[in-house]
Amino acid sequence: MHPDTTILRHFLGGPGILPMAPEYLATSAIICLNLEWWQKEPHPTTEIGIAEFFPSTTGPSMHAANHLSNIRIAHARIMPHAHLENQFSGAGKAEDLFYFGTTKYITLSSARDILTNTLLRTNTAGQKQPIILLLHGAEAKLAHLKNKLGVDVAGLGTVVKILDTQTLAKQANIPAQKGAMISLADLSRHFNIAPVNHHNAGNAAAYTIMCGILATLKHEIYGKYLPATGLSQVPPTTILGRSMGDVVGSVMRANRNAPVVPWGTEVFCTRCDGLDHLVGMCMARVLCEECLGSGDPRKVRAARTHKVEKCVFRVRGDGGGAMDLSN
Template sequence: MDQISSQADALRYAIQSESSDFIINSIDVEWHTKMPREMIEIGLAVLDSRDIRGIEPGWNAENWMRKVYFYHFRIKEHGHLPNTFAHSEGFDWGTMVWLSKAEAKKALIQCFSWPVEDNESTDLSDGKELKLRPVLFLGHAVENNTAELKKALDLDLEAIGTIVKSVGTQVIAKLKGIRPRGRRVIGLKDLCYEHGISIQVLHNAGNDIAYTMFCALLMAAQEDKIFITPARRQEMEKFTDEVKAAGRALDPPSWGMTKFCARYNRDGHLEKGCRDRVRCKKCEAAGERKAKIFSHDTDRCKSQYYQRLIPQEN
């Protein structure tokens, strides 16, 4: 892999080479817009090169895209903090699950620790020495995401030792002559448009990473930039809807919970329709109206994120 110079070639090698045994992991994170900018979502897309070995990509990389697994994690500790740019619950490619920060860290470590032998567990907590498969780490802006994971989860993906190469779709797009519009680097929305992909909800970490993986596979499959016609856009939209529906039809991932109340910090039910009695001592001490005091638990108070002066408990 060292002799491969460009990121585009590295991605193509990991996907198409008969001698490669790569896992392609792609990650995106979303964080709350107010200080201290807590991580609220993680999006993960996983492609096993064994699943597409010897398979041609197809006209729209559809044969590869159908083999990708998509995940959307919301962080329990910060579930009460809104994603103001989009919809945290609007994951289109599968079933969203709630994880604690510790659970999210463990899940990501497992995804970067695939054993060479299929019958061995990815749980390394028992201290077993395993031979692990190489990982190509993919993102739209890889450095940003690795920095956020270090800060939020105390997780250094490089320290796991399986990442052979990190590649970014922004860099690959530049190498392929796909230019941004009035920006130094191309945004994900523009990159999708250049490939005929219609986007419905961005800034949802699960959706963002699905589109990132889609663009990466298209750029790996196509040597030259493709002229996008209205008919091709319709074809891409139909195929994208098919992949989304297939992802939603799968069972939820084994990690985390599908039901969690961010209002009360409890598993087993959703915030919508929650009738549990809650009371925020911080809002009560600050003299807030009753509707606000009884709308959330003390440890789910958002006032601290809006830099308001809240009296501290003794």
């Protein structure tokens, strides 16, 4: 059985890496998915991020800049859950925190359809296209896809290989900083990528696919710049006048200038559900009757900041009936 790094290297245009690979795999798409969900039970999905790599026929340039420039990234917030904000570091809280393009707002059913159609599609020959699926922390993501979004990756019949960047990092001798498995933030920093707002699902998808490519190509790109006994070390930030920051900035600009995905809406208010403004411009009168009548000064003060359907106190179980956030 081939290591995951060898498999991904084959699809990055490596000549003769897997000479016995079935011919139909030549049309494979390399797709990265990321999901974010609210940190509190029942963990409803709040965002999705999708990144796709379009293979190059040439070998990698410095920092794999030519490969990374062929990545396209999309980001969406799930409308009924978009008001639920995680409080931990790096969480994607607002519309302006996606650095690789334009955030779209979609319904929960649209999210299911988009994710399914991303993984279940035809190639130019009209056949089902094989998918190489890249995830960070694959087990948890696959379980959430199936249990919360109803997307059974194994049942689609198109995903021929699932790759986990945590496994790719291990195979590239990149050490975890805490625990057995490396975090996405630490893996990004290993390649001199600043993981800013890395819990925004779109940014996370971008960081994941970039790190997957770089981990696979690390020794090929950086081997001669690292001591023979130090291949696990962080590569130099700048080589031959090109910095990783410049490369990532180019990827951001290319994606911001690329055509916006056709699904979803760019304008949605997470406070009043209006479709003609964002939350920062919301002037609508909203009222949570449960907070107003709770007798709790904290909730009474917050009563005119949200609708009862969006009351986070109800979700936490400390005020009234629970919202239906089973998905």
